[in-house]
Amino acid sequence: MSIAALARPEVRDLKPYEAAAQVEGTIRLNANEAPWSGSDAFRRPLNRYPEIRPAGLRETLATRFGCPTSKLLVTRGSSEAIDLLIRVFCRTGIDSIVVTSPSFSMYAHYARIQGAALVSVAGDPDNNFIPNPDDLLAACTDTTRLVFLCSPNNPTGGVLPRSVIERLLRARAERSVVVVDEAYIEFSNERSTAELLGQYPNLVVLRTLSKALGFAGARCGAVLGPEGVIDILSAVQAPYALSTPVVECVEDALSGEGIDIAAQRVAEIIAERDRLAAELAKLRMVSKVWPSSANFLLVRVHNAETVMAATREAGILLRHFGGELSGCVRISIGSATENQALLDALRTLDVDGAANE
Numbered sequence: 443m444s445i446a447a448l449a450r451p452e453v454r455d456l457k458p459y460e461a462a463a464q465v466e467g468t469i470r471l472n473a474n475e476a477p478w479s480g481s482d483a484f485r486r487p488l489n490r491y492p493e494i495r496p497a498g499l500r501e502t503l504a505t506r507f508g509c510p511t512s513k514l515l516v517t518r519g520s521s522e523a524i525d526l527l528i529r530v531f532c533r534t535g536i537d538s539i540v541v542t543s544p545s546f547s548m549y550a551h552y553a554r555i556q557g558a559a560l561v562s563v564a565g566d567p568d569n570n571f572i573p574n575p576d577d578l579l580a581a582c583t584d585t586t587r588l589v590f591l592c593s594p595n596n597p598t599g600g601v602l603p604r605s606v607i608e609r610l611l612r613a614r615a616e617r618s619v620v621v622v623d624e625a626y627i628e629f630s631n632e633r634s635t636a637e638l639l640g641q642y643p644n645l646v647v648l649r650t651l652s653k654a655l656g657f658a659g660a661r662c663g664a665v666l667g668p669e670g671v672i673d674i675l676s677a678v679q680a681p682y683a684l685s686t687p688v689v690e691c692v693e694d695a696l697s698g699e700g701i702d703i704a705a706q707r708v709a710e711i712i713a714e715r716d717r718l719a720a721e722l723a724k725l726r727m728v729s730k731v732w733p734s735s736a737n738f739l740l741v742r743v744h745n746a747e748t749v750m751a752a753t754r755e756a757g758i759l760l761r762h763f764g765g766e767l768s769g770c771v772r773i774s775i776g777s778a779t780e781n782q783a784l785l786d787a788l789r790t791l792d793v794d795g796a797a798n799e
């Protein structure tokens with residue numbers, strides 16, 4: 443059985459939107475477009491609709507992320523992929539998703555929009571928030587359509603062992619799609635689970651250009667999975683989802699020296715992450731810095747509100763979550779200068795003593 447059979451019946455046999463034909467070298471009077479371009483800033487004229495699905499970009503991303511083109515859909519960031527997956531697989535009021543906790547809040551957000559139930563499995567803070575695979579499996583039921591595993595995990599930075607991912611894939615074969623969100627994988631030593639796509643027909647992998655490649659503003663990512671799933675996601679995604687400026691900007695970014703520069707920047711972020719972690723650990727106000735394989739650090743401080751207020755006062759924004767992480771702040775790794783500014787602000791506060799109680 444193809445895992446695509448678990449898709450909502452309404453979308454399973456959805457025919458893709460039939461767009462006006464786009465044929466090179468023809469006079470295009472079939473799409474109600476303007477005959478002149480309002481801008482000549484791009485290689486492709488802006489008066490024309492972009493390709494329904496950008497074939498060249500799809501090929502480039504498939505090569506980069508290590509899968510056949512037929513197993514990849516280009517999305518508006520991986521956020522769109524999360525939304526599409528939940529809309530395609532979860533019947534309102536019936537189906538559910540399983541997530542680990544704490545993790546990226548968009549899974550819950552889109553589940554709520556779709557009316558899908560959320561089952562959350564807490565990780566152990568003393569074990570890098572890694573969830574127990576038995577707990578994850580116990581949380582799965584007949585209505586669990588999607589299991590979201592974020593590795594490295596946002597906001598904790600930990601990596602889920604490959605053995606846990608594979609155990610879930612095997613145990614949920616033909617019953618749930620296991621989605622591995624690899625938004626931060628470039629900052630880790632892990633290999634992408636995309637290499638397992640041929641082995642596990644219920645595996646879906648999310649990648650994004652927003653983090654290591656530095657293109658959050660372009661809104662571009664990809665979902666990798668079995669052809670049947672990719673075809674349904676594509677039928678549900680808006681036609682012409684990726685605009686011409688975005689397609690061209692990302693094509694340029696992924697060609698030539700852009701990639702080498704990005705790799706160098708990732709190395710710089712990793713070095714800064716390790717430096718910052720070591721320096722933060724020396725502060726009295728800091729009681730724990732979790733090991734991170736991403737471009738951020740989760741830090742437990744004695745008084746999170748005071749730290750947030752003082753850094754805000756110094757013109758620096760950190761992230762403070764509630765609930766189980768109410769005593770923690772998440773710090774994205776900036777440039778060396780930005781990180782130094784943060785350390786200076788925190789050291790002043792540390793001496794002051796206000797944040798140490």
Ligand SMILES: Cc1ncc(COP(=O)(O)O)c(C=O)c1O
Nearest residue numbers: 519520521546596625650652663
């Ligand atoms: C784990 C994770 N997945 C997905 C995303 C979405 O990223 P984007 O939509 O920019 O690709 C984020 C963004 O912060 C994230 O942290």
